[in-house]
Amino acid sequence: MKFACRVCDLKKEYVLKSETVRALRSVTFDIPEGDYVAIMGPSGSGKSTLLNMLGCLDLPTSGSLFLGDDDVAKMSDDQLAEIRSRRIGFVFQSYNLIQQLTVVENIQVPLIYQGRLGKKELERCQALAAMVGLGDRLSHRPNQLSGGQQQRVAIARSLVNDPYFILADEPTGNLDSRTTEEILQLFERLNGEGRTIILVTHEDEVAKRAKRVVRLKDGMVQWDKMNTEESRILAAQHAIENMPVEV
């Protein structure tokens, strides 16, 4: 089995006002390609720290983190930037689009930092925009789009570099239930196409839709279990049924 990501005895400590905080004590898990993992946990559980490590935004104190065959734990700042631009697709809670760029340009950003600026790339960005249903809004600016549309642009952007996995940090946190459903369905579709998705959330409803849930507590994995196919379908039905009716 090929792995998108392997976390092995990952530790992270940092010093806060002369006090050492052990954000991650020891975390070990593997994410095979094509998986759909929800990482859960209360605040202070090390969820964000783990997310930063997985996103190559921060280095662990010890342990190793393999993305594909590369051990990220020992990389320089520039190498990490390289990995982020080639191997990781970020989706954030607050969309994090660049305001002065259009939809297509926003999708293009990770490619720019790889130095890929050709016509082929532009076409790919347009195709991705169309794939997330924004084919007719290519030259709109983020402030001309709704929250759901912005998040779909962000998802398109996360796919543009053909990453090992999509790392989504509370992607539905700012969205209403209808849009949340749209985004989750988009994730399911992408996962169905073979994309690996790592989703950090504290909402049970969202976590139930993933194939697998990893729960952190006090910087360690509390439990790691698979959601059955039935429970996922049930959760989806439940979400749709409980959607408020428009008057």
Added chain:
Amino acid sequence: MIWLLTVQLSIKSLWLHPLRSLLTVLGILIGVASVIWLLAISKGIGDEARRQIESLGADTIIVRSIKPPTEKLSAQGVTPYGLTRDEFEMLTRTIPTVRSAIPIRELRRQFQYESRVIDGRLVGCTPEYADANRLKIARGRFISDAENFQRETSCVLASKVAERLFPVQDPIGKRVYMPESTDFYIVVGVLEPKNATAAIGGSLAAQDFSSDIYIPIKTLQQRIGDMVSRRTGSSFEGEILELNQITLKINSVAEVKKSATLIEDTLVIHKRMEDIAVVVPLELLEQARTTQAMFMVFMGMIAAISLLVGGIGIMNIMLATVTERTREIGIRRALGAKRSDIVRQFLIETTVLSVVGGASGILIGLLCGPSVNLARSIAQWYAPKTIAQLPDVIRSVQPQILIESIPVAFYISLAVGILFGMYPAMRAAKMNPIDALRHE
């Protein structure tokens, strides 16, 4: 390609806050324009002074008689002072480097033709005077050697005199009357208008050639003499003076300074009375050059300060921009931008600002000449009296744009942009992407 894209991006980012960017550009614009303006104006002023000194000729030495202070004159009678004809002969015969010499005698006189009267200056001189002072003949000719030798009563009119005395007639051949000495002089030539020369330092008074009448010096000596008296009320004022000025041309510029020392030594007798001054235009020229250089350095420093202020403006704005766009920096870092990419992005933004500022500053700088003239004519219109009181240099200065100042100003603005953009850009790049992403 990535550079081009970054430039595009930076223009977009700057366009998000047009007013802010405009004001920042304005800072650089003013800096660059002031570099060009101040250098052009100081060049203009300096050139004007140099041109006037050069018009005297670098190979010239001027010896002038000065009316000594009253306490040095004897209490009774009229004491002769100043240069004498004997001294003129002595200088021309004994100083080997003298090529030619012009004796000059100047008097205030009234000139009259029919009922028209004008006050002016009567100048007794030799034919070389016209060349030495670059007088141009409009009609007729200048006085000749023969006329001088023969003590003829011929005269040459300066343009204004001719205009006033002969508004409609042809002056050539007419006789101009001088009531004070009851003499007539026959007009043989009329000069073209000539600009007045400004005073140079304290040693050479301004000369207005426009109301002169030139006659042979020997004629003046014979018909008017050395003694000039003027009765004002009951008191009697008089002076005895043979020559007002001797203009000497020296063989070569290299010998001018030595010759000047020699002349001073020859005329040592005047030391006690302090009734002569030796003016060496070459020395004045050298002085003027140093003064101009100092002036330009000084002006350059003022301009540099305004550029510095512009640069600080850029830094200030960019620091604000970096803080404001912390989130964007975080996003870019998360999406794979290296620190160097961020530095480049912000550096290009400041460079765009400063290049736009520099280019428009150069355009404004090139308008220096016309705008100085415009300002002058506006001032002339609203406050003619104040303008009239201003020094000649300010009234007449024509800014000379230094070609070198344009690329220099441009590169300086570019350097200012990069220099002052560096710190904000580094600060942006040093940000931790995690914190930057969380920034609200």
